Structures are given as C-alpha cells and as structure tokens.
Amino acid sequence: MAPVPNPLEALSREQLQQRTSLKWNSHPADVLPLWVAEMDVSLAEPVAQALHRAVELGDTGYPFGDGLARALAEFAAKRWGWSDFPVDRTAIVPDVMLGIVEVLRLVTEPGDPVIVNAPVYAPFYAFLTHADRQVVESPLTEAGRVDLDALVEVFRQVRTTSPRAAYLISNPHNPTGAVHTRAELEAIAVLARQHGVRVIVDEIHAPLILAGAEFTPYLTVAGSDDAFSLMSASKGWNLAGLKAALVIAGSEAVDDLARMPEEVSHGPSHLGIIAHAAAFRHGGDWLDALLVGLDENRTLLGDLLTEHLPQVGFLRPEGTYLAWVDCRPLGLDAPDSEDNVEGDLAVVSDLAGPARHFLDHARVALSSGHVFGAGGRGHVRINFATSRAILTGAVTRMARSIG
Numbered sequence: 478m479a480p481v482p483n484p485l486e487a488l489s490r491e492q493l494q495q496r497t498s499l500k501w502n503s504h505p506a507d508v509l510p511l512w513v514a515e516m517d518v519s520l521a522e523p524v525a526q527a528l529h530r531a532v533e534l535g536d537t538g539y540p541f542g543d544g545l546a547r548a549l550a551e552f553a554a555k556r557w558g559w560s561d562f563p564v565d566r567t568a569i570v571p572d573v574m575l576g577i578v579e580v581l582r583l584v585t586e587p588g589d590p591v592i593v594n595a596p597v598y599a600p601f602y603a604f605l606t607h608a609d610r611q612v613v614e615s616p617l618t619e620a621g622r623v624d625l626d627a628l629v630e631v632f633r634q635v636r637t638t639s640p641r642a643a644y645l646i647s648n649p650h651n652p653t654g655a656v657h658t659r660a661e662l663e664a665i666a667v668l669a670r671q672h673g674v675r676v677i678v679d680e681i682h683a684p685l686i687l688a689g690a691e692f693t694p695y696l697t698v699a700g701s702d703d704a705f706s707l708m709s710a711s712k713g714w715n716l717a718g719l720k721a722a723l724v725i726a727g728s729e730a731v732d733d734l735a736r737m738p739e740e741v742s743h744g745p746s747h748l749g750i751i752a753h754a755a756a757f758r759h760g761g762d763w764l765d766a767l768l769v770g771l772d773e774n775r776t777l778l779g780d781l782l783t784e785h786l787p788q789v790g791f792l793r794p795e796g797t798y799l800a801w802v803d804c805r806p807l808g809l810d811a812p813d814s815e816d817n818v819e820g821d822l823a824v825v826s827d828l829a830g831p832a833r834h835f836l837d838h839a840r841v842a843l844s845s846g847h848v849f850g851a852g853g854r855g856h857v858r859i860n861f862a863t864s865r866a867i868l869t870g871a872v873t874r875m876a877r878s879i880g
C-alpha cells in the first residue's frame with residue numbers, strides 16, 4: 478500500500494474555510510485560527526470508507542454491540558502492549574466529557590470535591606461545576622507535570638472535609654502536553670488509595686504520543702483497580718463531530734459501572750461508533766503519518782518561537798498537538814482588567830492578555846491561558862495541528878505584532 482501523505486498538508490486554507498465547524502467559523506476570514514482542538518487534516522481514508530458504507534446501506538439507526546470496545550482493544554494491544562484490555566468492563570458514552578460526568582455520578586455526590594491539575598482543559602471547570610461538583614485545583618510543576626507533593630496535600634485537605642473525593646487526570650495533559658510516566662502514575666495510584674480518592678483518567682489524547690514519549694494506560698498501573706478511564710478516537714482522528722467514547726472500569730470499579738443507567742448508552746451516535754471503531758481498527762497508518770507531521774510541526778514551532786519570539790517560554794509537548802507558551806515576559810497582561818480572572822466558569826473562547834493581543838494585533842486566534850485555571854494567566858495555547866505554512870504565518874504575524 479502507498480504510504481499515507483502528511484494529513485496536515487492535505488487541505489488548503491480556502492478548503493478549510495469551507496468547513497462549517499467551530500474552528501474556522503468563529504472569527505473573520507483574515508484570522509488564522511490556532512485555538513480549539515480541531516485538526517486541519519483530511520479525514521482518514523478508512524474512516525471515510527466506513528462512513529460511506531454506512532450511508533450507502535442506510536445504516537443510520539441506534540448503536541449496538543461492543544464493536545468499538547473490541548476495536549480499541551486491538552489498538553491498545555498493538556500500540557501500548559495492553560494485551561488484556563477489558564472489553565467486558567466498558568460502556569459506550571456520548572463523548573468523553575459527558576462520560577466523565579456520568580462516572581462522577583457513580584462515585585461522588587453533589588457538592589463533593591473533584592481535584593484537577595491546574596492549568597487544565599478549561600471545560601473540566603464548566604462540566605464539573607454544572608454537575609454540582611466542587612473543583613479543587615492542585616497546581617502542576619513549572620515543567621507542566623503533576624506535582625505529587627502538592628497533590629498529597631490537596632488529597633489530605635479534601636478528605637478532612639468530605640467523605641468522598643475524585644481526582645480527574647488528563648493524560649497526556651492538556652494544555653502542557655506532558656505524558657505521565659509509569660512511575661508518576663504508580664505514585665498517583667498509591668496516594669489515591671491511601672487517601673480514598675477515586676481516580677478518573679481522561680485519556681482522549683492517548684493516540685497522540687509524539688516521538689520520544691511512551692503512553693501508559695492508567696488501568697495497567699498497579700493499584701489502579703478502582704479507577705476509570707475514558708478513551709475515544711475523537712482527538713487522534715479529528716472526529717469530534719462524530720460523537721462517541723468509551724468508559725473503561727478497573728476490576729474493582731465494575732460494580733460501580735453496572736449502576737450506570739442504560740439510557741447513557743443511547744447518547745453516542747451510531748455513525749460515531751462506526752467512525753471511531755474504523756479509526757482504531759484501520760486508522761493506524763494514517764495516525765502514523767499524522768504523528769510524523771505533528772513531530773515536524775512541534776520542531777517547527779519551537780524553531781519559529783526561538784527565532785521570532787525568543788522572550789517566550791515554550792514547553793515542548795510530549796503528546797497532543799497543543800503547545801503551552803508562557804508569554805509573561807512580553808508584558809501583555811493587564812492584571813487589573815476585568816476579563817483577566819482565572820478559572821471557574823471562563824468560556825473556552827474568552828480572551829485576556831496575550832491571546833487578546835494576538836487576536837487584535839496579529840489576527841491569530843489562540844486559546845487564552847486564563848481559562849485553564851490557576852497558573853494559566855499570561856500563557857497561550859497554540860494548536861499546531863495545521864499546515865507548516867499556516868503555522869509559520871501565525872508565528873511571524875505574532876512576532877510582528879510585538880514589534
């Protein structure tokens with residue numbers, strides 16, 4: 478079979494502008510959008526074929542069976558050496574965020590604390606708050622990794638006031654791109670057990686591990702038996718519009734999972750399940766081509782920032798297609814401005830400080846650091862899942878706007 482060409486170079490800016498989803502429609506046409514986590518890729522051929530086949534057959538009914546779990550099991554064995562992936566301990570859910578909320582309903586009560594590592598994916602705050610859970614932040618280290626000393630303090634603190642608590646991890650971490658090591662995850666499992674905290678791991682970015690890093694599925698770590706994982710092909714193959722995800726329960730969480738109401742499984746789209754299963758089962762070559770392109774873009778972005786914006790701090794991500802950039806040295810933050818509040822219910826498209834500057838003066842749309850919670854202010858998140866030309870254009874515009 479012919480090698481898959483770099484999917485990030487397949488579509489022109491004019492073609493991307495014909496899309497109707499969020500990324501290319503939320504700003505005027507002169508803006509380069511490098512914000513929300515959609516990729517500027519052509520659809521993987523095996524996914525397109527599976528969808529075409531479903532359309533030809535009129536196979537557009539309700540989802541059925543464990544095909545998605547079996548496809549993920551094959552992928553997990555091949556990619557991560559997870560040979561005893563527990564197909565029988567999975568449930569389909571509409572998407573990762575709604576799956577997280579449903580799992581929280583199984584293991585916590587309204588008002589209970591849910592710990593997150595800030596700065597973190599902004600919708601964690603909105604979804605947890607909307608589900609009546611109390612978000613408790615535990616800071617990441619300066620290197621954007623889990624700070625185990627801070628975490629144990631937070632575990633201790635929440636358990637003095639609450640009979641139940643959960644800890645929601647993003648692995649790889651959005652926005653710093655840290656891929657948690659097995660040693661880090663083992664330490665987390667020990668601490669969580671000691672303090673009676675239930676762990677939920679959002680592994681949506683797991684297929685997106687860049688050269689040099691290795692992904693460890695949390696449920697393969699010793700001591701993770703009462704934990705839950707959420708997985709999906711949504712980020713790896715750009716399928717956010719084709720709703721589906723899987724909850725996977727550890728061996729001691731299986732009774733909890735059995736209490737998940739049957740109607741939750743009505744939420745994912747049948748076409749979503751078909752697309753995600755095709756991606757996991759047949760989308761490996763496409764993913765490999767993507768990962769090469771993302772690795773090149775990671776290097777390109779680092780080089781462009783070094784050349785044009787040497788003042789900023791660039792945390793080289795180990796996974797995801799998101800780069801967390803410290804713009805504080807640029808002095809673009811207005812600390813007393815009203816839109817500069819961190820955390821809680823910031824909307825993903827809210828802008829402050831550097832992100833506002835770059836939209837207004839460079840016509841580049843980035844995610845604003847302050848919406849990622851404590852420690853996010855003064856940062857921007859750059860989505861580098863785009864063509865080299867767009868990425869280069871964006872950073873040169875940003876540099877020019879600084880003067």
Ligand SMILES: Cc1ncc(COP(=O)(O)O)c(C=O)c1O
Pocket residue numbers: 514572573574575598647651679681682709711717721722
């Ligand atoms: C860490 C993380 N979790 C969840 C999501 C959203 O997933 P879904 O659309 O399946 O709810 C994203 C999207 O970017 C994400 O980065």
